[in-house]
Amino acid sequence: MRPKHRIGLLLTTAVLLLGLTGCQRADMSVLDPAGPVAKMQLSIIMLSVYIMSGIFVVAMGILLYVLIRYRSRRGQNQPPKQVEGNNVLEAIWTIIPVILLAILAVPTVTTAFALDAKPTGSNVLNVKVKASQFWWQFEYPDLGIVTAQELHIPTGTKVNLQLETTDVMHSFWVPRLAGKTDLIPGRTNTMWIQADQPGEFQGKCAEYCGPSHGVMDFLVVAEDPRQFQAWTDRMKHPQVQPAGDAAVEGEKLFAQNCASCHSVAGTNFKGALGPNLTGFADRIKVAGVLENTDENVRRWISDPAAVKPGTKMPKVPLNEQQISAVAAFLRDLK
Amino acid sequence: MAKPLEEVLSHPVHTATAPRKRFWLLDYLSTVDHKKIGLMYALIGVFYLIVGGIEALLMRVQLFSPNNHFVSYPLFNQLFTMHGTNMIFFAAMPLIFGLMNLVVPLQIGARDVAFPFMNAVSLWFTFVGALLVNISWFFGDAPSAGWFAYAPIGLNQFNPGHGMDFFIVGLQIAGFGSLMGAINFIATILNMRAPGMTLLRMPLFTWTSLVASGLILFAFPPLTVGLFLYMFDRLFGGHFFDAAMGGNPVLWSHLFWIFGHPEVYIVALPAFGVISEVVATFSRKRIFGYTSMVFATVLIGFIGFMVWVHHMFTVGFGAMADSIFAIATMLIGIPTGIKVFNWLFTMWGGQIRFKTPMMFALGFLPTFVLGGITGVMLSAAPADYQYHGSYFVVAHFHYVLIGGVVFGFFAGLYYWFPKVTGRLMHEGLGHLNFWFMFIGFHLTFFPMHFAGLYGMPRRVPTYNAGVGLEIWNQLSTIGAFVMAVSIVLFAMNVAYAFIRGEKAGNDPWDARTLEWTLPSPVPEYNFAQTPLVRGLDPLWMAKEEGKTTVTPAEPPGPIHMPSNSYLPMVMAVGLFIAGLAAIYHRLFFIVLGLEVIALAMFYHSLNDDEGYHVLPEERALAKGEGA
Amino acid sequence: MSNMPTESQHARGQTEPSHGAVRTHVISFAIMIVLTVVAFVMVGAGMAPWIVVPVILALAVIQVGLQLYDFMHLNQRGHSFPAFFITSGALLGLIFIVVLVLWP
């Protein structure tokens, strides 16, 4: 048995498996882009895959041939002819790669410049992204909205992102919409994204940032422009009316225990250290990672570090009933 | 009053003969013999390969399924930090220095390295550096900022424990060791070649060792500076990387990758050298395109210094920087491609024998080519915005570092093992070792390409369920254990060789270069008479003329040998004390440790030990020496 | 090391370094001082930076050349390897500096 048999086998298996898993929900796949940026990037990926596969096949073809044809056999008493080299052959395998790389280099450079150009125009949406250990804040300066963990964008619109961090390095990555850009202390980076279709796109922090780096998730929620408009209206004029005793009790507890860090638009809660909780009930996730269910809200409040080790959110001294009350209050933030 | 020049030069030849035999352990602790030092380097390398491997296995168990809690998140971070650090600095580096020490002087017909004493110092610095980083576990606080230790996550504000200090001080010490080793090998290779061995007659392993040493020489100082700045920031209130005080965290990233990228070639180039030797020997053919191989090696070395920014494509330097460094990176593909095709055409027309070293070389080829082509894919900056920091990158560099370096080193270990020990390893076990490693490797790392493309970032202790990541991770975990079995098989094979291994003889592989003219194991003075080199592959040339060995260039005479010394170990102990004291801010012990080093250096400088001579009569008495 | 005796035979024919070397060194030194003074005076006189900076950098490079080639004997035969390593170090160092200045 020779090595490349195995390679062939592995390649086939891998391709098969790829096909199989294609049926699954793959909402973080680079190979399934949902916007122009990721599409441009995928086209470079595919171009390089084609060129490189060609080189691989040629090299492995030669290896296969050589291993079969020139294996040592019985009765070979004379050593083989000692060849120093061959200028023509060596020139060939210098020049052909140069040409192939040039073919790859041209779109690489043009795409790099295309992605670097900041989109302008009246219908461009500006968003300030601020990352902290281990959550994301999204501020819409033109709309006066601040939210966290879930970035709402209208479909078919270019969104300009201004990226900053409050502590360590992070990296903003939504595989189906765009490759990543780092958020670095002391710098402001920019990138742009656009979603061509509505949907929820999983985002990840892609630069190691501490104990909970692996769960520093966020979502990009792309909606058609009318729904987006409706969302912005709700965020500008949120309904903060606790319904029921538990929620009223929750509001008091929130004021005592949570408001120093969290703010909610339309209330007196103006804490700026933690995520803004305006419209919390509409969120898909709690803390960016858990499904937004009543149980998960309580789980998160009762011991945040169990979900996100190293989080700045402390374990608040509340009993189970009080936590339920706070959860009830949060459920009413629409 | 000046002595006349003649008198100065006709310095009386020392007649002192070899000192009495020491107990073997004491002999090794005080040795300045490049072969014993090489063996100890290789042992350090294999030891940390196993330590790093265990760390990898723990991570793979954790990642077997989503939302697993086999290890905690902070522990996982320590595991990947230590895995990377151990594998690069304390497995790969000692392995290359081990092979270089064992082989390079023999290949160039030298009796020793240029600075035998400093060689021992390098070894012991590497040893205590590795020890210092790894004992952090026992001080309850292993480093957790990644082997790249990006600022500011490694600064006090975010990493208040001592783990990072162990990392910084340990790497600094090991780095000094590597730097001295590199200088030693450059001087050795340039100054101590046998008569007639011109630069373009040097074996390719020696060439790659020379270029790798040059890379260490220029790549480690930026790391040294970076680590010093880090130390100032953490221990003495500096503001190099702290953005709040005007510092710049990207500065560290730059300094780290100026070192970090050439580091890949530092460990990869000698592996390429091994492959060149093994492929030529087991095809019974001269290496194809020797001169272009040499130029490709030098070119890779130089371009290797001009591409580090591709590790920082997502930092936001803009399209201009990204384009320049993307193209520079692609350029490296060209000399690398030349090498691959030269290897293929060395085999073309040869008589290929599938011995274990050749199996590893053949396993190297497809694996390394895959790693190379994903490397070119990564160099396309806009595509890299997607790959960067994802499992695709993890797959890529393990293809280069395991597929290229580890396979290369195993080829080298199996190839030169008989020369070092005088015993052959078992072929059947060797093949089994190869197949387990080859299959386990691809099973572990091929799926990681897909995990990356499916959106899995690196350095995460857990991943999202239901987005198509489970299968890739499960395959990887299974593969990792298959690889672990291959290491056990290797250990068994070494044990077998020592217990019942066949005697190797001078030239078990029908090889081509000078080291195979020597007895196995090699006597302490290597060459009784310095050989005369008349071309590439001197032994093969001799064989073509019907001779069994290479003509000597000198009559038999007394051979000068350096004396053993415990000072290198003492100096390393001093540095260990000073390092540990610096971590815990104990000024008294810092001074004490540094004083130990200073006194050792002072003593060594004044002592002026001129070594001893082995006389021809003594050699004749030694076994295996056809007097 | 073992071939020390044969080495010494070659070295026997060694010529005494000429006293002319001292004169060369003193002249080099004088040039260095002049270059330094020029650089200091240019800055002290408050000339426009866009003239001064390239000039003083060039003066520094000339001075360094004198140090390397005269004081450190890089001009003598058998110094091709030293020259290679010191220029490589300088060249790579220059690349580090330029890249870090352009893209900090």
Added chain:
Amino acid sequence: MEAQPRLVNAADRMELGLETSTLEGRNKVLGFWVFLGGECALFASLFATYLTLRGQTLNGPTAKELFHLPLVGVATLFLLTSSLTGVLGINAMHQGRRRSLLRWLGVTVLLGLAFLAVQVVEFITYVGEGFGFSTSAFSSAFYALVGFHGGHVAFGVIWISILMLQLKKSGITARKAPKVFIASLYWHFVDVVWVFIFTVVYLMGIMGI
């Protein structure tokens, strides 16, 4: 017989001094040059650090407010002169004149000490003006670069002093000569670095570039 590098080297050595008369000496000299190549990369990294951070003065003083030309000029004069005395020492060694060698090395050490004294005075003045190591990123980078160089000078002073002790004991031998020679290489290299420091740090700093 074909070309042999050893013979070529031997011919080269005719012109050279005692320091390259043995293989050990040639190893030392070549090895030290190689080391200096690495030192280039080391100081380049420090220069790069300095150039990246020099604008980050925060509330601390800027280069323009801080540096005094005359002080730097005096320091430069000391170091440049010591470079000349160093090479004159090597000249004496080549002629086998031990006392002359020791005298020149002594002067070199004294000039090195004078340079260090000026630097200590300078640093003390700066700290007095509120420019400590922790004042700003600029101050950290300044002290790192200039301090690293000063450390090199101090090391050289100690090194040459120890060599002088040994030379007093043993005289100029084929084993001592390479040690003295590489110490002089080191000393010149330290001077080379200073030339760039006074140009890039001080002169350009005073111009406010």
